[in-house]
Amino acid sequence: MKEKLDITASIVLYNENLEELTKTVNCFLNIPLKKKLFLIDNTPKKKFQNIFKHEDITYIATGKNIGFGAGHNVVINSIKEVSNYHLILNPDVFFETNVILNLIKELEANDSLAMIAPKVLFPNGKHQYSCRRYPLISELLARRFFFLKSFFKQVIFKGTYRDKNLNKPFFAEYITGCFHLYNTEDFIKLNGFDERYFLYMEDVDICKKIDALGKKKLYYPNEEIVHVLKQGSSKNINLFLRHISSAIKYFSKWGI
Template identity: 50%
Template sequence: MSNHYNISATIVLFKEQEDVLLKAVNSFLAYSGEKKLFLVDNSPTPISNSYILNHPEITYIFNNKNLGFSKANNLVISKIKDNSKYHLVLNPDTVFKPQVLDELVEQFEINEELSIVAPAIKYPDGEHQYSVRKYPNFLDLLFRKTGISKKRIYQQEYRNLDLSQPFFPEAVHGCFMLFKTEDFTQINGFDERYFLYMEDLDICKKIDQIGKKKYYFPSVEVTHVLRKGSAINIRLFFYHFSSAVKYFLKWL
C-alpha cells in the first residue's frame, strides 16, 4: 500500500467500548479514497480485536500509559507530514456517512484560505449540538458550567445565527476536525500542555496566527454521542479547570 493518502485520521482511545469504536472506525474506512487511520491508545491494556490489528489501512499505536489527548494526537505528525493532504481528528464516539468526507474536502478545494472544515454535529436522536463557538473568557466558562446566564451561553454558541447556513466561526468542536494537513503540521498540532479539554479552542487560535480560517459547513452532518464527563467526574473537572487556566494564561 502507498504511504501517500488523501486523508489520514487519528482516533485517541482510552478504555473504549469496542462496539462504539468500531462504528467510528468503519465510518472513516468507508471513505473511498486513499486513506490511513491511526488508532492511538492511551488505555492501560491494549486491544485484541483482530479486525483492527490486521487491517491494512489501520495503524494501531499502544502507548502503555495515558499521554493525554493532545500528545497522543501529535504522535502521528511525523507520519502524516508530506504523506497526507487532509487530516481528520475524530472522537471514538462519532459516526458519519461515507459522502461526508468528500463534501468537506470539496470546501478546501473551493477556498484555499481554509485550515479547518467542520460539519454540523447531531446527537443520536437528531437534535442539534452547538458545536461552533466564540472564544470564551473566564466568565463564559463559568456560566456554561453553572447555567447562570443562558443569554450569554446562546451568544457564545452563535445561537443568534441561522446554523443551517455556513459561516466562519472562531472555534469548532474537537470531536470532528478536518484539517489541511500542511497547516496542522506547520503549527505542530495540538499544544501538549493540555492533557484534556480546551485543546480545540487553542488550536483554533493557532490557526488564526497563521492567517487561515475555520469553516462551518452544515450541509453535511455527523453524529456524536457527547459524553459529558467533566460535569460529573471530579478528576475530569480538575483536568478541565487546569486546562482553562493554561488557556487563559496563554491567550488573554
C-alpha cells in the same frame, strides 16, 4: 516519489465503548479514498491492540495515558508529506460516506481554510452547538454550574452562535474537537495540538493557532455527523478538575 494518500485520520483511545468505536472505524474505512487510520492507544495495558485488523489501520500504543492532544500529535511525523488531508476524529462519531468527500471539496475550493467541520447532532437528532465564539470565564463557569446558567443565559446564547443562522456555513471562532478536517500541511505548520493541555481546551487553543497562522475555520452545516458526547467533566470530579486546569492554562496563554 510515492503518491500521497488522500486522507489520514487519528483516533485517540482510552475508555472507549467498543461498539461505538467499531462503528466509527467502519465509517472511516468505508470512504472511497486512499486512506490510513491511526489508532493511538493510551491505555497502559494496550487494551485495543488486537481488535482491529485492516490494511488501512495502523495501531500505535503509547504505553500510558498521555492525553488527547499529545495522543493525536504522535502521528505528526507519520502524516508529513504523506496525506493531503488529516482528520481528527473522536471514537464516538458516526457519518455517511459522502460527508468527508464533500468537506474535502470545500477545503480544495478555498485556500484560506486550514480546517473545516460539519454540523454535529446528538444520536436523538438534536443539534449540538459545536461552533462557538471564543469562551469567556463566565460562560465556562455557567456551563459547569447549573445555578449560574440563568444569570449567564445571554452569554451562553451568544457564545454558541445562537444569534446566527446555524444552517448556513460561516467562519467560526472555534469548533469543538470531535471532528476536525485539516489540510495536512496546515496541521503540520500548527505543530498539532499544544500538549500542555492534557484534556479539554486543546480544540479552542488550536483554533487560536489557526488565527495566528492567518487562516480560517469553516463551520459547514450542509454536512452532518452524529456525536454521542459523553460530557465527562459534568459527571466526574477528576475530569472536572482537568477542565479547570486546562481553562487556567488557556487564559494564561491567550488572555481573558
